Amino acid sequence: MKINSVYFDLMTMNPSELHSFFGWKSSNQIKHLMFDYGTIRSETLSQIITELPHLKSLSFSCGLEFADLVNPLNIDGFVRMFDGRWVTSDALIKIHCQEMLIYFNKLTCTDINLFIKNWMNSNDIKLRVFQIAASFGNYQEKLFRGLEDSLRPWDKSKRGPLFETQAYALDCQNGLDIERSDGMIATLCVDESVFSFVVWHDRFPQVTKQLPSVEESLRVQFLTAFLRSPEWYQAMKN
Numbered sequence: 001m002k003i004n005s006v007y008f009d010l011m012t013m014n015p016s017e018l019h020s021f022f023g024w025k026s027s028n029q030i031k032h033l034m035f036d037y038g039t040i041r042s043e044t045l046s047q048i049i050t051e052l053p054h055l056k057s058l059s060f061s062c063g064l065e066f067a068d069l070v071n072p073l074n075i076d077g078f079v080r081m082f083d084g085r086w087v088t089s090d091a092l093i094k095i096h097c098q099e100m101l102i103y104f105n106k107l108t109c110t111d112i113n114l115f116i117k118n119w120m121n122s123n124d125i126k127l128r129v130f131q132i133a134a135s136f137g138n139y140q141e142k143l144f145r146g147l148e149d150s151l152r153p154w155d156k157s158k159r160g161p162l163f164e165t166q167a168y169a170l171d172c173q174n175g176l177d178i179e180r181s182d183g184m185i186a187t188l189c190v191d192e193s194v195f196s197f198v199v200w201h202d203r204f205p206q207v208t209k210q211l212p213s214v215e216e217s218l219r220v221q222f223l224t225a226f227l228r229s230p231e232w233y234q235a236m237k238n
Contacts, residue, residue: 004031010038010062028052035060046071058097069094076126078166081105084132093118099129099166107132109142112195116147116188119197120180129165130197136190143190144176151176151188159185159203168212170196 030052040062046069049055058075061082069091073079078099081087085104089111112132119127136143144151154161154173163170175187175196185203189196 003029005034006030006032007034007036009036010040011036013038029054031056033058035062037062039063042070045069046073049073049075064091072096078129089114096124096126098126100127100131101129102132105132105134107134109136109139112136112197113143113145113147116178116186116197119186119199120147120150120178123182125184125201127199128201129163129199131165132195133193134195135192136195140190143195144188147178150178152179153177154187159187159200160205160207162205162207162211163187163198163200164205164207164209165198167209169207169209170198171211172198 028051031054033048033052033055040060042064045064049058050071055075056077057080058073058078059080059082063083064086072094073096075095075097077097078101079095079097080100081102081104083104084102085106087102087105087107089107092107092111092115112134115130154175154177159172159177161171161173163172170189172187172189175189175198177185177187179185184199184201186197186199189198
C-alpha cells in the first residue's frame with residue numbers, strides 16, 4: 001500500500017508513536033507531510049526528512065522544541081510554516097526547498113538581510129520563492145543595508161513583469177532586482193503585509209495563473225493561519 005499524504009496532530013501523538021510510523025517501510029513513499037499543534041524535536045524532524053526521499057511538501061503549524069535545526073532540511077518542493085516563530089536567521093539558511101512560506105514569525109529586517117546576502121554568496125539553484133508575513137515597508141533602510149549598490153529597478157530586457165508561484169501570479173513590476181555573480185536574478189517585493197523574494201530560473205516565463213484575488217491573498221491566508229495557531233487552540237480549549 002502506498003501513502004501519498006500524512007497528517008499528524010502532535011497534541012495527541014507521543015514521540016514513540018511517531019518513530020514507529022516512520023519505521024514502517026511504506027512510509028518512505030510519502031510526498032506530502034503535515035504536522036499540527038504541539039512541538040517536534042529538531043532531531044526528529046531532521047531524521048524524518050532524511051527518511052522521506054519522495055517528499056514534495058512539508059507543512060506545519062507546530063513549534064520546534066529547540067529553536068534551531070540540527071541538520072539542514074532538504075525538500076524538493078515547498079515548505080509552509082503556519083507557526084514559524086521558532087525560526088531564526090541561522091535556521092532560515094538551513095532550509096533548502098523550492099518555495100518557502102512563513103506566516104507567524106519573529107524574523108527581523110536584519111534576519112532577512114542576512115538571508116538575502118547568504119543567497120547572493122551561495123550557489124543555491126533550488127530556491128524559487130520565499131515569502132513571509134511581515135510589514136517591512138517602513139524599515140527598508142535596515143532591510144537593504146549593505147545591498148544598496150546591488151539593487152536595481154525592473155529592467156524589461158532582463159525579466160518579465162509577472163512571476164508564477166505555486167498558488168498564483170505575483171506582480172513584480174515594482175520590485176527591486178538583485179543579480180548574483182552567476183547571472184541569477186532575484187526580485188524583492190515589499191508591501192504592507194508580505195515580503196517576497198523570488199528567483200527567476202526562467203526570466204520570461206509563460207504565466208498561466210492569475211493575480212491573486214482578495215480571497216487568495218497571503219493576507220487572508222495569514223488570518224486563516226491565526227485560526228490554526230496554538231493560541232487560538234488553547235483559547236478554544238479553555
